[in-house]
Amino acid sequence: MAYYRRSGEIPPKRHTQHRTPTGGLYYEELMGEEGFSSDSSLLYHRGIPSAIVDATPWEPPDPTTTPNQPLIPRHLRLQDLFPGEGWEAGDAVTTRRLVLGNADVRISYVVCGAASPLYRNAIGDECVYVESGAANVETVFGVLPARQGDYVVLPRATTHRWVPVGDEALRLYVIEANSHIAPPKRYLSRYGQLLEHAPYCERDLHGPAEPLLVEGTDVEVLVKHRGPGGVSGTRYVYPAHPFDVVGWDGCLYPYTFNVADFEPITGRVHQPPPVHQVFEANNFVVCNFVPRKVDYHPLSVPVPYYHSNVDSDEVMFYCGGDYEARKGSGIGQGSVSLHPGGHPHGPQPGAVERSLGAEFFDELAVMVDTFRPLELGEGGRTADDGTYAWTWSGRGPGS
Known part of the structure; x- marks a missing residue:
């Protein structure tokens, strides 16, 4: 996403000293795509972002698939996956159910009412469509309010969690890529601006408004990553909460886009x-x-x-x-x-x-x-x- 944003406190020049009020240094992290050759953002942390105190295996929701054989069109009743009561205890990450998938994309569905664990998808970007309900998506960049009809686009390796808002069930249609998700190239100028013939523009994209700072110690984060069979998971424990970014800027960040726009x-x-x-x-x-x-x-x-x-x-x-x-x-x-x-x-x-x-x-x-x-x-x-x-x-x- 080549649309530049900045939020919070950042130094006037990148890769230079950024001091805390007491004279210490904030820790600069480059979060970028395709090595150093594509969109990126710089985040400034209170603590060292790579510091962990424990790591154990975590088993993500069942990733196995079977071929569509015989080759026939199919009607999948997603509402049957979460019938009646009990959805309130589910969350947007650990109770997803895989509907369809291949080596490039996995499509899941979930109905939930509880806050999810902190989560990071290290395989690819996620594009989550909010069928109904509302949530605050808390991320290392800040909070994204999400409502019915929103696409929530989360770049690969963005630490986040879903916190449902209100009494209505949060129904999410989850599209997970094995790559990056972006606007179609034919709608972008050579410098990345959405063109006049595009069906939406930058004003329709809503990123975090301000940093989110959370205190905490020994904080767990579930990480989905590549492994045997294609998908594996690790549970990290951080000495301090990963939501410690005082400021960031760049062209890589989570955002929402509502289908009504x-x-x-x-x-x-x-x-x-x-x-x-x-x-x-x-x-x-x-x-x-x-x-x-x-x-x-x-x-x-x-x-x-x-x-x-x-x-x-x-x-x-x-x-x-x-x-x-x-x-x-x-x-x-x-x-x-x-x-x-x-x-x-x-x-x-x-x-x-x-x-x-x-x-x-x-x-x-x-x-x-x-x-x-x-x-x-x-x-x-x-x-x-x-x-x-x-x-x-x-x-x-x-x-």
Whole structure:
């Protein structure tokens, strides 16, 4: 994220002495991407950021996946993963359930009501969509208030925790990359400014307003990192609280972007999915379908045409409104559809005819398109309705 910010107390020149009120030195930390060759920020700590007093293994939520075989489209009822009561005791980190994943991206879902442990994902950036509820995301950079409809983008290795606010369940759709997540390059100038044709701009991105200073001793932080099988975990104990940054500046930091601030791009005939793109990462993109006026050619067909995912798997999370193309399939709010590469898909039977003459779609969905096949996680296997693949024909195996 090449949009520069500064917060708190920093020296006038980088890599120079920054003194405490009593004459001691603050400890400067460079947090940067791609070694020293991409976006970074400088953080000034009260204590030594690398000081730990203990390290023990920690087992993250089940990371195992199984292939989507036979190759079929699937409907995953995420609401079935956290039925009834009991969600209040869960937290946004340790009770996540993996829905889909491959070597580039992992998609999880969680419903929770308790504050999470301090956590750091050292594998890749996280992009978390807030389906409902609210939280304060406390980070080493400061606090991010998060509300319904927010994407919360957390750079790799950002120490943070989720603290739910209010009585409503916090429902989070978690997209974890094995890389960095950023606005699409085609919307950025060569110096990183969002361009005039972009569907959002820097004013829509909200970073921490001020530093967060917390006292504490022997503080635990859960770290997710690479290891045998791809994912492993370590529990560190720090002699002092890691939220000890008095100031920072740079172009790498966590931020929120609300889906209501995405300005949809429309046309006389149906527009392809890239116009809905909001973020990109290595081997996958994130798009959102928001309430919008639809195609205005007198003979237009507003719902999508049938298409073959030649190079990608398509994952759609339905999180608001009424998604026209999926009516009659059993899909509703809180559902995920998986349309795998190698299988053509499109509107449900009757959806094309019903859409003719429509002027507005009241729908809200988050889409992830991957460029390598997705496998089913524990949550995905549990939530699969087992019938979606046959909804276009009305017949199942053996019928």
